[in-house]
Amino acid sequence: MGNFTAVVIDFETTGLSPGYGDRTIEVGAVLVSGNRIVDRFQSLMNPGMRVSGFIEEYTGITNTMLSTAPAIKEVMAQLKSFIGQHHLVAHNASFDSRFLDAEFKRIDHRRTNEFACSMLASRRLYPEAPNHRLETLVHYKKLKTDGVHHRALADAEMTAHLWLNMIADIKATYGVRDVPFKLMQQVTKVPKKGLHDFLLKKATQY
């Protein structure tokens, strides 16, 4: 078993809210198939505005680097192709989905792909973790990392490893044979107290 396929995505942006003018400055995405990463996509994007000193410091992405980067719309067209019809995963997916939808809208495209959130899943599966920031979870679960944080491709890869680790833990702990995207989506929505019984019940269905 293990035909799980999804694109794990991460954006670096000029701020927190596309509704107030913030734009994307970098995207990283990895195609996960079965239990491994099989393809990668990464690009900086010129947002047409200066990014703050905070963002330069937080991401290591400077205004100089962005001055020679391709326009956002060009990268979005490539990203649209990379994503295709795959399901999507992100850490705190509400954030990345808002930016993805806002930038897609600017190229007259509307997302139909479903999202699932690794943060919501980790809060249920690893309630004992110190916190549920991506960086903390990577260390807590001893996941593969190159030590880079707050860059899009590195964060997408770490999120992918976290996602695969959660799938493996569900299989090992509950004896669920296969963990499709739909089941992971349900994990992010089931009431926290009901997760244990929910997964025990699923062990007989998958």
Add this chain to the structure above:
DNA sequence: TGCCAGGCCCTCTTTAGGGCCTT
């Protein structure tokens, strides 16, 4: 021009407030 988020989730809740996550 400047405004500056939003969804989840807990609790001393539901006629609400605040911490957690993302940049």
